[in-house]
Amino acid sequence: MMQVMHHRAQGVKATHRLENKIYILKIKITGGAGFVGSHLVDKLMLEGHEVIVVDNFFTGRKSNVEHWIGHENFELIHHDIVNPIFIEVDEIYHLASPASPPHYMHNPVKTIKTNTLGTINILGLARRLKAKVLIASTSEVYGDPDIHPQPETYWGHVNPIGPRACYDEGKRVSETLTYAYAKQENMHVRVARIFNTYGPRMHMNDGRVVSNFILQALKDEVITVRLFKFSRPLHSVLILFFYLIDSIAIEHFSIVIHIIGCIEII
Numbered sequence: 001m002m003q004v005m006h007h008r009a010q011g012v013k014a015t016h017r018l019e020n021k022i023y024i025l026k027i028k029i030t031g032g033a034g035f036v037g038s039h040l041v042d043k044l045m046l047e048g049h050e051v052i053v054v055d056n057f058f059t060g061r062k063s064n065v066e067h068w069i070g071h072e073n074f075e076l077i078h079h080d081i082v083n084p085i086f087i088e089v090d091e092i093y094h095l096a097s098p099a100s101p102p103h104y105m106h107n108p109v110k111t112i113k114t115n116t117l118g119t120i121n122i123l124g125l126a127r128r129l130k131a132k133v134l135i136a137s138t139s140e141v142y143g144d145p146d147i148h149p150q151p152e153t154y155w156g157h158v159n160p161i162g163p164r165a166c167y168d169e170g171k172r173v174s175e176t177l178t179y180a181y182a183k184q185e186n187m188h189v190r191v192a193r194i195f196n197t198y199g200p201r202m203h204m205n206d207g208r209v210v211s212n213f214i215l216q217a218l219k220d221e222v223i224t225v226r227l228f229k230f231s232r233p234l235h236s237v238l239i240l241f242f243y244l245i246d247s248i249a250i251e252h253f254s255i256v257i258h259i260i261g262c263i264e265i266i
């Protein structure tokens with residue numbers, strides 16, 4: 001499941017699809033060498049767009065996009081999004097951020113910087129260029145939720161100094177920044193709250209439950225299930241997993257992730 005929220009500012013170019021013709025766009029993807037980002041790269045490249053990936057390779061790998069290296073429409077830039085970058089583009093997908101707990105807890109301050117300073121840099125660039133921008137957020141903005149499943153209208157239940165706070169609060173500020181820019185600067189933005197997703201190119205050491213299961217199975221080890229690590233009581237645990245394969249359907253910021261698997265533990 002992915003919740004995509006819309007803000008359509010007046011006076012901003014609303015679409016690049018006119019008279020049933022698709023126009024080639026120059027698109028920047030931060031975090032494009034990561035798991036989700038690299039599938040987005042594939043989709044947009046196959047549609048014939050020009051794609052620029054900006055990534056610091058903290059969790060992403062060149063091998064995820066190596067099949068496009070050398071293509072005239074593709075560019076890969078090694079850059080940390082905490083520092084400003086200026087490239088002329090029509091649209092920006094901002095995915096740069098570690099996503100799995102071991103990775104984002106490895107350097108909590110850096111995780112916060114990536115989701116705050118990084119997002120400010122991206123929104124500032126989009127404002128100057130009048131480019132559309134999509135920010136990848138997360139279901140973790142709901143924290144340890146009191147209600148399941150969470151509707152968009154639910155504001156969450158987050159511990160601001162808990163072990164996941166660097167990510168949860170970082171993404172919450174990222175969303176707040178996005179809507180503040182949209183309102184104040186009349187920008188065209190989207191925020192996508194992605195829920196637990198797994199699939200090809202996921203980091204082997206991602207540390208989340210599905211890849212852990214697969215690793216343990218491959219190593220012929222006992223498969224472990226931990227439900228209490230972050231104090232969610234068994235009766236209220238609802239875990240949803242979404243399988244992301246080469247099927248991210250993107251129609252210029254209207255993103256649908258095809259759901260193949262879904263497990264509920266109640």
Ligand SMILES: NC(=O)c1ccc[n+]([C@@H]2O[C@H](COP(=O)([O-])OP(=O)(O)OC[C@H]3O[C@@H](n4cnc5c(N)ncnc54)[C@H](O)[C@@H]3O)[C@@H](O)[C@H]2O)c1
Nearest residue numbers: 031033034035036056057058059060081096097099138197
């Ligand atoms: N995979 C999921 O289940 C899931 C769930 C919710 C939200 N998300 C969000 O989707 C986005 C992509 O997640 P993913 O699963 O592909 O993770 P990933 O770790 O595979 O990809 C993240 C990418 O961002 C890059 N990156 C990190 N910090 C950076 C920085 N400071 N500058 C430049 N690049 C940087 C990494 O090198 C990597 O390529 C993230 O924003 C994440 O929060 C993912």
